[in-house]
Amino acid sequence: FSRIELDTISHPPLSFDNACPSLPLLSGRNHIDHVDPLPPPRNQTQEYTRPTPSNPADFPWTFWPECYSNELIPEPLCVFSQQSFAGSRGISIIATSSEAHKILQIPAFTQSGVLGLVNDYTNPPYAEHDFPGKGRGLIATKTLYRGDEIFASTPLLIMDSEAYLLVEKERLKLAHHAVANLPRDSQASFWAMVHHSRGDAVDDRINTNAFDVQINGKPWHAVFPEIARINHDCRPNAAYFFDPETLTHYVHATRPIHPGEEITITYINNAQSRQQRTNSLQRNWGFHCSCAACRANPALTHESDNRLAQIEELEAKLDDWSADSEATPEMAEMLIGLSEQERLSGSMGAAYKRAAMSYSAVGDRWVAARYARLSVEYTMLERGFRDPDVWGMRALASDPEMQWSWKKRVKGCGCRP
Numbered sequence: 001f002s003r004i005e006l007d008t009i010s011h012p013p014l015s016f017d018n019a020c021p022s023l024p025l026l027s028g029r030n031h032i033d034h035v036d037p038l039p040p041p042r043n044q045t046q047e048y049t050r051p052t053p054s055n056p057a058d059f060p061w062t063f064w065p066e067c068y069s070n071e072l073i074p075e076p077l078c079v080f081s082q083q084s085f086a087g088s089r090g091i092s093i094i095a096t097s098s099e100a101h102k103i104l105q106i107p108a109f110t111q112s113g114v115l116g117l118v119n120d121y122t123n124p125p126y127a128e129h130d131f132p133g134k135g136r137g138l139i140a141t142k143t144l145y146r147g148d149e150i151f152a153s154t155p156l157l158i159m160d161s162e163a164y165l166l167v168e169k170e171r172l173k174l175a176h177h178a179v180a181n182l183p184r185d186s187q188a189s190f191w192a193m194v195h196h197s198r199g200d201a202v203d204d205r206i207n208t209n210a211f212d213v214q215i216n217g218k219p220w221h222a223v224f225p226e227i228a229r230i231n232h233d234c235r236p237n238a239a240y241f242f243d244p245e246t247l248t249h250y251v252h253a254t255r256p257i258h259p260g261e262e263i264t265i266t267y268i269n270n271a272q273s274r275q276q277r278t279n280s281l282q283r284n285w286g287f288h289c290s291c292a293a294c295r296a297n298p299a300l301t302h303e304s305d306n307r308l309a310q311i312e313e314l315e316a317k318l319d320d321w322s323a324d325s326e327a328t329p330e331m332a333e334m335l336i337g338l339s340e341q342e343r344l345s346g347s348m349g350a351a352y353k354r355a356a357m358s359y360s361a362v363g364d365r366w367v368a369a370r371y372a373r374l375s376v377e378y379t380m381l382e383r384g385f386r387d388p389d390v391w392g393m394r395a396l397a398s399d400p401e402m403q404w405s406w407k408k409r410v411k412g413c414g415c416r417p
Ligand SMILES: C[S@@+](CC[C@H](N)C(=O)[O-])C[C@H]1O[C@@H](n2cnc3c(N)ncnc32)[C@H](O)[C@@H]1O
Pocket: 133, 134, 135, 136, 137, 193, 194, 208, 209, 227, 228, 229, 230, 231, 232, 233, 285, 286, 287, 288, 289, 290, 291
């Protein structure tokens, strides 16, 4: 790449020696309810990343952004840090100025109340524990029931995935500054995360622990040190989702978890065969999975893989809404039975949705509504409170006859094409 270090910045970034957050410009007044829009980018200069010095209250960041660019990235990528974010947990955002500005408009930044119950680690229902072969993990210290929140965290660092278009040296500089710009406790949480002692110390921790999330319809890498403590299991007892409105990563129990039991999530699509799962964990996460489902006897694994293949077949049949569809409610019952047998936490919301629609399609309103209610509950835990299926299944549960699926598979009722 041809490298352009942006020395067009008329105010260079503050050096870390003089960028003390206690300076009036940088002090806690920057938990903003309102931010005037930054002017749109003008050609390739960095004018727009500067605050208006005469009105520092409009500058929402704790440090002057440091930026890099090259010919592959039309707009420079910078580090934007706000130490007062989320009750002084802080956040660093590696993004273009326009993306950072868009993020400032989301409720996590504009509505002070939305993070009230987030990042509360007093009296947690878990403790850290060493698991040979897996490193540290979390065990439950009290009984958790389905739907109980385990924690809800905001990220310490989010990075636009386009940062990988920067030359490595510059991306690493931004990443190091992003960590150094966080409040002291958050820096400590970042450095305490597990790493594989490969390459750069910050990069290694990001690669080992980051989650892919979508914010404003774009892919980002996000680091949450608390969820980074939870080990993978192909048959987990907890599920997580990221809410882009509050920038919050939620973890909930999806079945009862007893004191002393490890709390686990899945890092992958766990409805794949054992071979596909272990390959994917090795390729994307760099470890050999030691969960019980991966270590099971080949005879048991064979049965499990057969059930997973049948789940896939049933899903395809139940999703066929053509006039020739063979789908029946019995198939949906079979799908639920197999998903439970496989303990496919993460897919139960979708299985109940297929069942609700199958019963709606034959005009059985009460069974349709029962499954729709279950789908709402599981989908909220698996994919978030605002997932479109949550709204769809809520509507089906309260008024099945008004849904497009109603009697869709009843021959001769005039509902089928
Ligand atoms: C996000 S961290 C999880 C917490 C980590 N064990 C620690 O000590 O902080 C992910 C790393 O944990 C280890 N790990 C997680 N789940 C595992 C599993 N099922 N089998 C083996 N190693 C696992 C791997 O080293 C993986 O790269």
